[in-house]
């Protein structure tokens with residue numbers, strides 16, 4: 001997808017929330033938290049143009065599974081059209097429905113959930129629902145890896161993570177414009 005098309009989508013849809021896709025080094029830094037040496041089930045919330053999606057598919061074993069959940073119709077369609085890989089399953093859905101989506105995969109549990117969706121734009125009910133359902137679909141010891149813009153307040157996401165997950169670490173990714181705040185929440 002061209003920058004022009006990305007901007008057109010951004011103007012129409014406030015949920016996109018970021019002027020540019022995550023940088024290559026930003027993607028790599030987030031994905032350092034993933035063990036790609038064995039079969040993994042990864043869920044991605046808000047793939048947009050697929051910068052994470054493509055990198056994850058490059059790194060994953062042949063028997064791994066990637067479930068991408070994108071609310072924006074144009075992004076979901078483009079992703080589906082542009083990436084033909086049997087390990088990838090794209091759903092034009094809200095992350096809030098992740099429990100129903102995993103049921104379509106035989107109730108499979110995820111090793112990792114990566115998320116770029118803007119929790120700052122959600123109401124507290126939706127934040128709590130997505131965080132709780134994310135925990136439910138993770139394996140024990142599974143990790144939730146949400147990245148957000150660095151100026152985000154604790155009340156947008158961190159507080160929900162600490163009240164739902166056993167361990168929550170946070171860091172900053174500065175090789176990205178704007179810099180990102182990354183959480184590592186372990187079930």
Ligand SMILES: C[S@@+](CC[C@H](N)C(=O)[O-])C[C@H]1O[C@@H](n2cnc3c(N)ncnc32)[C@H](O)[C@@H]1O
Pocket residue numbers: 015016017018020021022045046047048049050051052069070071072075093094095096116117118
């Ligand atoms: C900031 S962009 C992140 C894009 C991409 N992952 C990246 O790193 O460049 C946020 C994306 O989340 C999607 N999104 C927003 N709310 C969502 C929700 N509730 N469920 C699924 N996707 C959502 C938006 O449509 C947008 O594509």
